[in-house]
Amino acid sequence: MNKTRIIPLLTLLALTLAACQPGTPTPATVTQASLPTVEIITATSQPTVEQLPTITPEAQATAAPTTTVAATGGNLADTSSSNYLDDRSTPAALMLSYVNAINRHEYLRAYSYWVNPTPSLGDFDAFTNSFSGVGTESVVIGNISADGAAGSIYYTLPVLYTDTLANSGTTLKYVSCVVMRLPQPANYGEPPIQPLNFDSGTKAALNASISDADALAAACNGQGSGGPTSAPVLENLTDLSANNYIDNRSGAVEVVSSLLNAINRKEYVRAYSYWQNPSQTVGNYDNYAAGYNDTGSVSAVFGTVISDAGAGQFHYQVPVGMIVTTNNNTQQTFIGCYTLHLANPGMQGTLPFEPLGITAGKFKQISNGTSLSPLLATACN
Template sequence: MKYLSLLLVIILLAACQVTIQPLATVPPPTGGSPTATLPPPTDTPTVSPPTPTPKPPTPTPRPPQPTPTKPPPTFSLPPFFEQRDTPVNVLASYINAIDRREFARAYAYWENPDQTFEQFVEGFADTVFVYLVVSPPTAYEGAAGSQYTAVPTLLMATHTDGTEHFFRGEYIMRRTNPEMVGHPTDWGIYEAHMAVVTSASLKRWLPDKPPPVPPAYEERENGVHLLAAYYNAINRGEYERALSYWQTPPQSAEDFATGFADTAWVTVALMPPWEETATGGGLYSRIPVLLLALQQNGARRAYWGCFVTRRPPLAMPAVPHVSKIVDASLFKAKRPNAHLLIDACRPRE
């Protein structure tokens, strides 16, 4: 029985036996379309070059256009003026000769010119005209038989192209002392100390503080000397003397003095040559004036206008031949600019 059971197990195993085949190996692909190969990755991306932008066409240069020519400034030839009896009159004669293109006469006013006549003329080659502004002197110095005085001066020169240049400084004037020779002598230009400045302002002619009291000055043979003496009296506080220089005093002595109570100093500037008219009643002068006033509190004021003076005719021997103030028209100025003097004595509408 034991052997019978074992035999049955063997028969059953034989009937159920299965043959196990090994896994087939996949062959490499043959024929057909090849598999696409991807390019290896790169760190730098491929960038297509930019399409160049076409440049605009180069414009054809235009021929240079001529610069409009500015007409030269117009200037009326001034009437002849020549007087050598005062320093201011000599400077007025000098500028008058330049404006009239009479360079030989202008050159002759110099005592010792530091340039040749040709150089002197060349210096004014493009000058159309010159305006002269001075502060009349009230002090003179003597040395070795001569008299000297300094004249504060501003020159305003207009050129052929219309530009304007300014020169400020002083002219030193000299003459032989009349007392040495016993007769009047002429003044001449001894030397000049002038420098180019940027404007026609006269504010530098007014001191920062009042100078020492000046010596008395009382010459009044013409209108310019009269105005110099007039403001000399005011700067010295001699208001009665100043008021006496009026032909007809415009106010009482008390009111006149009160009007200058807060005035510490006045600098007077004027523009020669001035207009003079001779009549049966005497010689009348119209003088353009710019006044620079320093107040007691340090404030500064400027006034411009016209003084009219009169000197009696020589045919009236009983009357002193000294000038008097006939009239004055003054206006407050925003700035002490010398251009105000050009039209100061012209009729106002």
């Protein structure tokens, strides 16, 4: 397939929008391992990465396996205030993101994970005031059940929260049965899309005589299907294929990985949602989706993310090499750069919360088999 046809296939890949500008937040160490058609390459000459005051820049993507945690203890990811976690890929990821937002005092972000928060949390001011005096919060998640209904998946999570008061160090424990809902992304035919969200769940103080294990075991009695449960897990960020599900806005590589995963799963409304002001950056949704009519799959390799911050804004550049396989198995290779933006989550004061999103992409087609290493190092220049 010639170049004039492959560019419509991936409208966003060939965008010649504003040249990339700096920036990056961090989740737990994230990874992009070798994909079936692309060799993972580390840039030989890496751009400078600037340390941000509240969000650490990402290093070159490296492999991280899917993680599990016992129902009675342990952590899936770092939820402390030094990390930034905004991940809706799995129920456990969303729960940990919620607690991370509490620890970072990003209460609007925490509140935004609920579609209808008032019945469970009260209004936003009441929700914020409920954490007055709380220094840190930790969470343990029990085994999770899942039920499908009317185009959605409902997840039931037994949860144990531990709040540590800032002044005294006193710990307070709460138990909750949280229900999350994921409307099937493939069912959306036009924007907007609703990602995985909290549907219900209220905290109840835990009696000191009840063990953590017993509290978790009983938290969701009578709720959910009563069927099989599974341990909480995080998504595998090394797998962009249609067999995996990634909806992660914790960092720049995570957002681009989520975009490409949505394209591979033919969830084009979800792909469109990773762009900020998409009608301006990538145009009309119908035309955007039609650009992928002949796209079979996309695989990618990432260079080192570059970050910049100022006036409460974070900007990120992600060097990316991509191989596009069309429906007739033709392959094309692209090299380029995505630009992303995040308004400081702690400074956002009104709903809706705006997460990290893509603002521009600039790519060019190169010959198949070209060494990507030197190109990744300069892709965002």
